[in-house]
Amino acid sequence: MRYALTRLSFYIVAFIIAIALNFFLPRMMPGDPIQSFIGRLVQNGGAVTPETIAAIEALYGYSSSTPLFQQFIGYVGSIFSGEWGVSTRFFQPVTDVLGRASMWTLLLVGLNILISYTVTTFAGIYVAWKRGSKRDGIITIASVVISSIPGVVMALVLYFIFASHLEWFPTGYAYDPKLDPEFSWEWISSVLYHLILPLSAMVLLGLGGVMGMRSNMINQLGEDYIVMGWAKGVEDKKVMLSYGARNAMLPMITSFAMSIGMVFGGSLIIEIIFNYPGLGQVIFQAMMSRDYPLIQGYLLIMTIMVLTANFVADMLLFLLDPRLRGQLN
Template sequence: MKLLLRRLGLYLITAWVAITANFLLPRLMPGNPIEQLIAKLQGRVTPQMIRAIKLQFGQGLNQPLIVQYGHYMSGLFHGQLGESITLAQPVSQVLGGEIWWTIGLIGTAAVLSFLIGTTLGVIFGWRRGSRLDAVIPGATFLQSLPYYFLGTLLIMFFAAKMHWFPIEGAYDTGTQTQGWNWGYILSVLRYSQLPIISIVLSSLAGWMLGMRNMMVTTISEDFVLMAVAKGLPRRKVMWHAARNAVLPSVANLALTIGFLVSGSLLVEQVFNYPGVGNLLVNAVGNEDYPLLQGIFLLVTFTVLGANFLADALYYLLDPRTRVSGQAQ
């Protein structure tokens, strides 16, 4: 437990560094974002509006940097990330609304891909050298296609041509309204199918190959030979091997979840799906700095959180990582 707490401390320091960098970067950038914003409005601004914008960025009072930093930090602790310029809403509110789409779609797809890929990997590893190995090039081919290409291909064929799936969006905006009603939930499920399939197809090979190779390595370990020698049924022997072989994949899964937000960008663009990725693209396009800063913070925290999750999982799954009493 002490080990985990020490790791947690390390992550807190990392988070603080990231937050500070997030605070400093826009202020150190050549070309003041505020000036740019004012220039974009091309003289249609009154001095009051300029003052309002500056206030919004916390720069209007010509405070020294350290005081601004104090304001920024205290605001952060209260969940205030500033106002989005383009959406005229608090950034925290914007992110709070969109994050669930991303978690729901990318998270589900990542977990599904992990489960399917790892299970296949166990089987393929157990039967290495059999005809099953012929599936591997196919899976790696799907992974090697650029994601937007694969996604577009799937949309063209299965959605536009065959009409098996909706083409874009997160739910049927024509007939459904958001809320906890069956029509809406079913619509969301239906619209998420093709995006999820596309993500699983493009990421399956990684899990599968990783697990297969770990299985092949683990099977040659003595304790697997012992499991056979002990007369255990095949299923149990496989479990001895798989339980050991899965450790690196579990760590990878946690790290993948860390890239959930940043990885959502392509999927959400291809399927015109709501979510943080889409938000990021729009924020960059509109030079919406407060929103950008908010998204960067979110990415930082998910990556750090996922790393901590990976550590915690490893701690739970592998007794060797626990610092415990010595032999004797």
């Protein structure tokens, strides 16, 4: 319990610092959300008067004349009240916009994490056990080469080859626009079909984890308890999985939690390239229009997800690693 409270207090402090950064970072960007909205209004032939500007500021709860500290106090209050404001880009509540987009991003990122870490963990265990063999060399080199390709390049190559040139896969959207979103096989199959390319790009970029698991496993295979297992005649499969892999996976839990932020950051680029309607696509449009409420809402969701993932990882390590529990006794 003491360990959990200590880690929780640390993440609460981190959350407070993140809230401040979430508020001030968008305001360090050049431009102004109200002026951006007024600019679009003028382009469409709308009349702009002081009364119009005052009404727009009242609608979106933002005014450049309001002191920054007062804006920050209002922002903190809105976080806990659930009133995250209205998007100046989509003219809808921020929670509604992010709610729709997060569904697709969580589907994409969730499947990527499940597939990537399953593949890299078992592949790393296998090549470490078969170290020095041809299969070890092929899998290791392939994972290093593929994971070294920048995410933008990987996504663009898959897009132009399989979507634009060969036309095997769609060039955008989460499902066929002709279909109504309903729980039917036709709609589900369309969702999975549109998911293949962006998911493939993210999974391929995560193959570098094979090397991490391989290194951890090789380190464990040199430990005394592994040698003792072999000396006692324990079968190789049990030594590999129950002895070596169990301990080799502990550092992977930490790296998994730390990579959550990078995975979501990578999904932003993937979603933009494949025109996938997730949080990445939404935040890109929000930044282009200086949509402060939407940017703040996005950053807040990312902060909560990353801190929660790290806290869960800390708890799992505490439960799985007896050395941590021993330090507290």
